Amino acid sequence: MGQQEKVATSLAGAVSEEISASLAPVDAELERRYPGDPGTRQPVHTVYVPGDAFAADTIRSWGAQALAALDEHAPDAASFAAVLGLSDELAEPVYSRVRAKLEREPIEDLRVDFEDGYGPRPDAEEDGTAARAARLVAEAYRDGTAAPYMGIRMKCMEAAVRDRGIRTLDVFLTGLMEAGGLPEGLVLTLPKVTYPEQVGAFVRLLEAFEKAHGLDAGRLGFEIQIETSQSILATDGTAAVARMIQAAGGRATGLHYGTFDYSACLGVSAAYQASDHPAADHAKAVMQVAAAGTGVRVSDGSTNVLPVGPTAKVHDAWRLHYGLTRRALARAYYQGWDMHPGHIPTRYAAVFAFYREGYEQAAGRLARYANRAGGDVMDEPATAKALSGYLLRGLDCGALDIAEVARLSGLTRADLESFAAPRRGDLTVSAK
Template sequence: MGDGNATGVRRTALTSADLAAVEARLAATDELLARAYPGDDGSRQPLHTVYVPADRYAPELPAVWGRAALAAADSVGGLEALAEAVGLDAEIAASVVPRVREKLEREPIEDLRIDFEDGYGGRGDDVEDADAVLTAKRVAAAVGAGLAPPFIGIRFKSFEASTRARGIRTLELFIAELMEHGLPDGLTLTLPKVSTIAQVEAMADVAAALERAHGLPDGRLRFEVQVETPQLILDAQGRSPVARLPHAAPGRITGLHFGTYDYSASLQIAARYQSMAHPAADLAKGVMQLAVAGTGIRLSDGSTNILPVGDRGVEAWRLHARLVRRSLERGFHQGWDLHAHQLPTRFLATYAFYREGYPEASARLRSYLDRTAGSVLDEPATARALAGFVLRGVRCGAIAPGEVAADARLDESALVSLAHPRAVVA
């Protein structure tokens, strides 16, 4: 009596004014979450970025690297023997090796960065001007001939005082020449050695100015930020500038890439112990993960300079495979490769990671979608993670779309919708 209405629904005590006050209080929060934390857009992220000095780039380079990678594996008995040498389970190796061979023949490089920074050095303005224009011509030729990787671009010199003008000039010449042929869809630009938010803001200003100069739509020129200095992790006031980057240049930053050796050297870590697996590196990368969570900005781990060449090749392959796997387990789905011989272990380790996890992930997805009781009770957030895992495996070639259709009754667009609910599915 008195605690309900004619329909039997219990009356609530809060008035419309109370509810309006809540809405008013949280309006700014709603706007912040929608603007600054849109989530991943569901597009493809490459497994790796290959760095080559600008003067060594040619349109045929990916195919050359793919052949060199297979030849290197053949030198130790083939991909099968290499898979065994780096510790892959025999059953997983049998599934992975044919896929890796096909990958190295079809798409050995997913993302190529033509380097005008550390890998290129200082060669004088006339030489670098000519190389910037020539590189753009070669990129355009590669795209036109179907030889370019899905993602390609340049790393220009940093915005530190000594190299700023040179870096901007190289970028401007490269973009201007590319505009003569059309910008590639997968164009990627990299800003190295960032120490302050102001450098990123300046890069955003440069990108906007280039867009205006060439009649490009606002936001067309986006860029990666390389995290290579401790000042970007912790500044003089004890704050974390890297956490403020997404909000300082909204919509401009595509990724944060960890620079293993510059960062380690800045902390006075002896060269012998500089590594992607050093605790100091893990601390920085943990901060990076927190900084970009929910922003849609992707992460990339760094590289190992221990190359699989010479008498210690197998040892270096084991190290590389272990580091690739370690990064994947820690949520870094991309890394750097510096040599063609690193490609076999990049793909062996990555494909094994996805093949090993796929049976459980697909079964849990099926149970979640069918709302049936499995061995694990997954929440929506975990279902998104499961779908994201499978989606990455499909896009890199480790998992066939037909497998997912049969096992989980999902095609790629459905995986994107489940993994990234706020993404627009083409």
């Protein structure tokens, strides 16, 4: 190994100890505020169904309608690829996986809507609808027909509808408890949040429910919908959305962008209200930065252009939805909203193409990194984290199979997960 170098230092050990002691509060704050991604599956979309339209067969029905749309407007891989501009190499794998997904798991995340999609109703009617939703969700999880994630969007915490929203949430959650308990995939959505204080009030509401039923503290989490300009920029010039995450006290699981409410709030004309408008890009960029490292995930919004009518019109709507979804994925918005069964084929087509066109390169780069084999790109632990996260998301949604990823990378799912969630400050990697 050659001559051993003489090692000399100038600072006493007390210096390092003093610095560490002074930074201990900062260390604790970093761990509390920025725990990192939870490492759980993130659904690729959220489907909203009005409370009165939600039924025991909703998920199966949406899958059937989506398959019927394919049969009518793109009955084979070549025709579907021609509409979306898929390469010959991707056409068959994407199309076959889309059809299989629609048969097996057409909806990854379903929200029974009691807000804009449901509207104002007599109290007795909304009570009954909320109780019915609880029963149907509990039955779906019990018989294995549920989506991986399900829950409700209640009315917001503004004065005019606050009491109604609180009661609907209470009826729904109490119904789940009486039906056997809260399912693991339960998700709650708080819409039209303007002030962090509204988030704090919702936290107190959830704490009260947990105490009433003897649940573990923090059992109930929720998504925050960003639908107003005030949630991005507060009156004092700060990013209100960052304060909302902190006000949630670790309960926030997602930030969901509301395309049309937010656009209207800024005065964007109806014809230009879309998820690729510059105003939307700004809002989502602020959301993304505020959420980074906190474990809170960002979701894009939806398109209101529905794939219905004659084939030419359906194809136009499909191209639009596919393009918006691919655009979002490139910007690291891995989830969005789907409002119609006809959107699901292009949601999955965009997601599957995104992962399948890049997985060979990602797996190869990660393999070289793990084996310290070098190559034409100098990757670091942060890049390994991104590569493994990419592959894991592709596996979770069904775009990829673990066998093909393992064949190219030599890594197991456990290996991928270890790269995706390194310890804070860990800049080393073990050789394989």
